[in-house]
Amino acid sequence: MAVMGERVFEDRRDAGRVLAGFLEHYRDRPDVVVLGLPRGGVPVAYEIAVALGAPLDVFVVRKLGVPGHEELAMGAIAGGGVVVLNEDIVRGAGVWPDTLREVTADERKELVRRERAYREGRPPPDLMGRTVVVVDDGLATGATMRAAVAALRRHEPAGIVVAVPTASEQAVRELSALADQVVCASTPPLFTAVGFSYRDFEQTTDEEVRDLLRAAAARRVRA
Known part of the structure; x- marks a missing residue:
């Protein structure tokens, strides 16, 4: 389900609260788990997890940016060795295979670093048979989310819901065509960049990600 038209959110937390309204039918279901794509997807996912009464975790995916134009995604990687490439961009940008391997190796190191930094020793959740709501702050090319969905399929969830x-x-x-459901609150007719849908689009920090994960865990313990 995608809502046609343009909407501007105050910030990522506001966007999460709006998006949660489209996911009400998942509220208080014991099989649901919410995963945020760090870093920007985690504040959005936090609000969704709170609204649904569901556990929150992270799923680390790294975009493969074109050298010199890093915001342009030529692909993405996720845990388990999953690599998704946008072949049109790779060819159009004239990226050599050696360059692609170097970028992939660098991003894989960062993926491992973030896994360790965010989990703080916690094991990843068991996703087999669960309904996974995977969240980001927006999709431009969608490369990182495609990598996330491909990697999540290996965990044999009951269903994958992409929410942005x-x-x-x-x-x-x-x-x-890849997820079981896509929920999107705004599809601007002339989409240029995710940040244009936010009044405040400051970069999310590693510490903010850790704080939100701790806060979500504390809420679950109290509940």
Whole structure:
């Protein structure tokens, strides 16, 4: 489900609260787990997890940026050795195979670093048979989310729900063919960048990610 038209959110937390309204039918279901893609997807995912009464965790995915134009995704990697490439961008940017291997190796190191930094010794959740709501702050090319869905399939969940506040129509179409459901609150007709859907789009820090994961865990213990 994607809502046609443009909407501007105050910040990621506001976007998460809005998006949670489209996911009400998952509230208080014991099989549901919410996963945020660090870093920007975690504040959005936190609000969704709170609204649904579901546990929150992270799923680390790294974009493979074109050298010199790092914001342009030529692909993405996720845990378990999953690599998703946008072949059109790789060819169009003239990226050599050696360069692609170097970028992938560098991003894999960062993926491992973030896994350790965010989990703080906690094991990843068991996703087999669960309904996974995987969240980011928006989709431009959708490469990172495609890698996430491909990697999550290896865990044999009952279903994968992609939830994002904003996305291009093309990204929604492509993800709809891969995920069991795509929920998007805003699809601007002339999508140029995720940040244009937010009034405050400051970069999320590692410490903020850790704080939100701790806060979500504390809420679950109290509940």
